[in-house]
Amino acid sequence: MAAENIRHWRVGAVEIARIVEVNAFEDDIAMLLPGATPQFVQQFPWLVPHFATPDGKMILSFQAFVLRSMGKTVMIDTCIGAEREREYEVFCNLQTSFLEDLTAAGFPPEEVSAVLCTHLHFDHVGWNTRKVDGKWVPTFPQARYLFGKQEWAHWKHLRDTHGYHDLAHLADSIDPVMEAGLVDFIGPEHRLTDEVSLISTPGHTPGHVSVHIRSQGQEAIITGDMMHHPIQLAVPETHANFDMDKAQGAATRRSFVERFSGSGALVIGSHFSDPSAGHIVPDGSAWKLKVEN
Numbered sequence: 001m002a003a004e005n006i007r008h009w010r011v012g013a014v015e016i017a018r019i020v021e022v023n024a025f026e027d028d029i030a031m032l033l034p035g036a037t038p039q040f041v042q043q044f045p046w047l048v049p050h051f052a053t054p055d056g057k058m059i060l061s062f063q064a065f066v067l068r069s070m071g072k073t074v075m076i077d078t079c080i081g082a083e084r085e086r087e088y089e090v091f092c093n094l095q096t097s098f099l100e101d102l103t104a105a106g107f108p109p110e111e112v113s114a115v116l117c118t119h120l121h122f123d124h125v126g127w128n129t130r131k132v133d134g135k136w137v138p139t140f141p142q143a144r145y146l147f148g149k150q151e152w153a154h155w156k157h158l159r160d161t162h163g164y165h166d167l168a169h170l171a172d173s174i175d176p177v178m179e180a181g182l183v184d185f186i187g188p189e190h191r192l193t194d195e196v197s198l199i200s201t202p203g204h205t206p207g208h209v210s211v212h213i214r215s216q217g218q219e220a221i222i223t224g225d226m227m228h229h230p231i232q233l234a235v236p237e238t239h240a241n242f243d244m245d246k247a248q249g250a251a252t253r254r255s256f257v258e259r260f261s262g263s264g265a266l267v268i269g270s271h272f273s274d275p276s277a278g279h280i281v282p283d284g285s286a287w288k289l290k291v292e293n
């Protein structure tokens, strides 16, 4: 168990926890924003120390969330997973305390009643499964797995057409839960509970959704990969390398930022490094993330 992996929030009556799998990964901003330099990052001193290094590298984490609302326990994405072969070394053959951390956070895996994947990239579906006796089996066999109808159609199309994207994760993280009959295909109008609904945030992938929590007058959003890093609040319309449809991703970010700036809603970023959350506030002619600690 690693206490620093876990963070808790309460939004009205909804309890939320974060479980980190790869913490505070430093990389060049050009990985995310094409052509951007460390000097560009340094124009936004509010990013230091949580989200950028003083020398202008971005800091990202890979993490999942779990929430409890009205008697339901829902995983929001499932991170990278153990024992995987992936495109990049940093994600291969991880051995982490993810499932133990889930229990330590107060959400034992056997209590999970639903798994919602914001989209179907490898770093959001990994713990859908785990390896038992050399076979991939559902980690949460008692849960329904909720995948976007349109999202799955796109990945299926990529596989059928030998598309441009690395698809290794479909075989170990998606197919086994489909074969077990645990998947429900949903649209963005789906509600997880009366307190937890979805917001359609396409661009990063075609069927991408963010999670909208509203309870007792309080509000939070779990972004998914609609944005990866808080610097995107300063430049929401700059195209991002990781988005499948870059113009759509930019438009989605811009309208999201305008909708929630100054709203008091807690914005929990799926790749924002610790403390992983804050409030969107105006910053000159753009916006920034204001963190509480």
Ligand SMILES: [Zn+2]
Binding pocket: 121, 123, 124, 225, 271
């Ligand atoms: Zn991601």
